Amino acid sequence: MIVRISSKFGAVDAVHKTPHMGVDLAKPEGTTLRALGEGVVDRVFDGIGNIGKGLSVQFNDGKRVIYGHMSEVKARIGDNVHAGEIIGFSGNTGNSTGPHLHLGMKGADGSWLDPTPLADKVANINWVDGPLTQMWGLLREKVSEITVDGVVDYIADSAVALPVIAVVGGSVYALINMFSKGAAKWGAIVTVLYGLFIIRLS
Known part of the structure; x- marks a missing residue:
């Protein structure tokens, strides 16, 4: 599946006054989101603040992946998640300019890392929903941008x-x-x- 990054890691622009500590992936609201690997849900965001609804998964290697602006979180703190397991749905919550997924990543030492290499994995692991479902979601997004x-x-x-x-x-x-x-x-x-x-x- 094609992934469109609407805001890159480190970007400073009209929306991000300080360097963007993640990547934004354009996704229609309600797109299924799945865990990228084996880990434990260590935080769940309740919708208040910039990130809106979301969660953080700590993986076995110590890295943490943060999902933000979700419409619904299906996992709870302490849940053990496996690669491909549904953890929620993309949305437009928090300080968001449109439907997308904010994807952040921290190293074991707590420093911010560039999650861009995970972008394709986020898309491909969602492919189990079926190509027609994904194509329809992209089509709806693109139709909304027609000029x-x-x-x-x-x-x-x-x-x-x-x-x-x-x-x-x-x-x-x-x-x-x-x-x-x-x-x-x-x-x-x-x-x-x-x-x-x-x-x-x-």
């Missing part, structure tokens, strides 16, 4: 990419058609729609 200029750019990009998408869709149809004609039709349709969707993400 007139964006529509014009999208039409232009689609016109350039359509021949390539058509060839790929035709190839998928021919391949699947060897096994099932009905599945081949749907395979080609999904391929074309996915191609147009990827253009919108670029």
Whole structure:
């Protein structure tokens, strides 16, 4: 799954007056969040303050990962969590400018670390929800960002990419058609729609 980092580690901008001690991952509200590994929930944030609702998981190597701006926390302090276990849902709580997940990380010595390498893992571990669920969530997020200029750019990009998408869709149809004609039709349709969707993400 594609992950869009809306605010990088160390960023100083209109929202972050001091260096940002984490990364913000654009996620539709209600996206399932899962533990990244084996650990213990050592803190739960109640929604008050900058981070809003969230939690902290301390892993066996001593590092802590903090999830913020959640809409709902499913884990409790003291819970032992395992990789892939549901710990809550992304949201827009606390001092937030829009739906996203704040992801922070501290070393065993308590110093802030750059959690950027975890961004892909956050997305991939959520893939168990299914590609269609994730695609629909991204689509809802992108639709909310549509502007007139964006529509014009999208039409232009689609016109350039359509021949390539058509060839790929035709190839998928021919391949699947060897096994099932009905599945081949749907395979080609999904391929074309996915191609147009990827253009919108670029």
